[in-house]
Amino acid sequence: MQEERFSYLFKQYFSKQGGPAEIEELLRLIDSGDYDQQLKTIIDQHYEDFEPIKSPFSTEKENSILTAVLNSSAPAMELKTPGRSRLWTSISIAASLLMCLGIGVYFQQRNTYQNDQELAASLIVPGSNKARLVLGTGEVILLDTLKNGSQNFEGGVQITKTKDGQLIYTIKDSGNKNASLINTIETPRGGQYQVRLPDGTEVWLNAASKLKYSNDFKAKKREVTLSGEAYFEVAHLANRPFLVHTSNQVVEVLGTHFNVDAYPDEENQVTTLLEGQVKTSSKKQNVLLKPGEQAILDLQHDRLKKAEADLESVMAWKNGDFIFKDENLASVMKKVERWYDVDVVFQDVDPKAIKLGGWVSRSKNISGLIKIIEPITGLKIRIDGRRVTVMK
Incomplete structure (x- = not known):
């Protein structure tokens, strides 16, 4: 001794x-x-x-x-x-x-x-406009490499890419045998995309998201299925509701602006209303939202509740920013993973116990975020290739 x-x-x-x-x-x-x-x-x-x-x-x-x-x-x-x-x-x-x-x-x-x-x-550069469209016929189209202008594809599909990169999707003949085919737009980690559906509805897809819809948008219900996050500006069509299906809920609207956050690796699915009116339904409950409100679905307990929304934070991604307001580090770093296409690991750190706030443009390299996170949390961030380690 x-x-x-x-x-x-x-x-x-x-x-x-x-x-x-x-x-x-x-x-x-x-x-x-x-x-x-x-x-x-x-x-x-x-x-x-x-x-x-x-x-x-x-x-x-x-x-x-x-x-x-x-x-x-x-x-x-x-x-x-x-x-x-x-x-x-x-x-x-x-x-x-x-x-x-x-x-x-x-x-x-x-x-x-x-x-x-x-x-x-x-x-490690920020994400950009990139996605792929998988047609119901099986054809795969890389949208970010598509030339500007209109092109015709199988199944009566016409795609027009505008100069600013927006995708306009048109069904030339939905009454044919391909009307019921399901098409899928997928953004990878590090990607985002804007698309206009056949009914005129505009959709902005965040990184690592997937949107499915059929060729038949003249039916009584316009239906899409979402995994990930998307902002919708739904074209108003009387008596033709627009439905967004996620893994655990359905959002029903006639014509409105709203955001749906439904990533499969999150604990909650959040629907936020900016304009109009929506009804959000889970297996056990339903909630009617007014502008400025959000429906939060607790996936573990299948519990749906209504709350006031911080619209600035919710819409930051669509406006090209990261805005964190008393957000836990685990949630922040998931956003970092998706936008910068990196893998984040924590070393001797409980990320849910650490809260932070700040703002930075999503157009910045990852170093811009690191300069915010390190001084606020007192933690160190090490980068090895595409592996980001957060440690004491």
């Missing part, structure tokens, strides 16, 4: 963290002579641990540091045995030299680390 105490005291002195009482205790143990072998082993170990670290200084600089240390006045210490005094002086010099070199190495390594992290962050 005393040997462990001796090692601890030496470490405290070596790192300049020991208080006067600990230094005095260490001096007494050294003076006793009972720890000579352990002291030699510890000194050797410190040198062995230090040797592999490449000094940032030139040989000339190292020699000048050593000369300065040797010429500096050693702390006054009264030890009974001259031999012990010489030993302690050599320990002090060795510790001082290692501290000088160690600090230099630390700053060099820190600067190198920071430069590496800045480079890694600069390589």
Whole structure:
């Protein structure tokens, strides 16, 4: 036990963290002579641990540091045995030299680390307009590579891509045998897209989202199925309701503006109304929303509740921003994963227990977000390729 105490005291002195009482205790143990072998082993170990670290200084600089240390006045210490005094002086010099070199190495390594992290962050660019359309016939169309103008595809589908990248989807003949085919628009992680459906409804899809709909938009009900997040501006058609199906609920409207957040890896599905009126139904409940309200479906308990909405935060993604208001870190980093196409891991951090707020443009590289998250949370973020580690 005393040997462990001796090692601890030496470490405290070596790192300049020991208080006067600990230094005095260490001096007494050294003076006793009972720890000579352990002291030699510890000194050797410190040198062995230090040797592999490449000094940032030139040989000339190292020699000048050593000369300065040797010429500096050693702390006054009264030890009974001259031999012990010489030993302690050599320990002090060795510790001082290692501290000088160690600090230099630390700053060099820190600067190198920071430069590496800045480079890694600069390589992770924000998402962009990209998606693919899978027609009911099985044909796959990469929308971001589609040329501007109108093109005809199988199943009576005509796609027009505008100069600003919007996709206008038209069914030339929904009365044919392909009318019931299901089409799917998918945005990947790091992608978003805007599409106009055959009835004139405009849809903005957030990253990692999927929207399914049939060719037959002349039926009594206009129905789509959503996984992920989308903002809808529904064309008003009397007696032809527009239904959005998610995995656990149905949102029914006639003509209105609303946002549906229904990612499969979230605990809640949230429908937010900006204009008009919508009815949101789960298996057990239904809620009628007015503008500025949202329906929150707790998936674990299948519980639907109504609440006031923060429209600025809800619509931030569609307006090209990240806006966080007292949002937990787990939720924030899920958005980071989707938009920047990265994988986030937490190391010794409970992300649900940490709240933060801030604003940054979604057009910025990931470094813009890191500059917000690190100072607010006091955490560190390390980037290795497309792996983002959040740690203490």
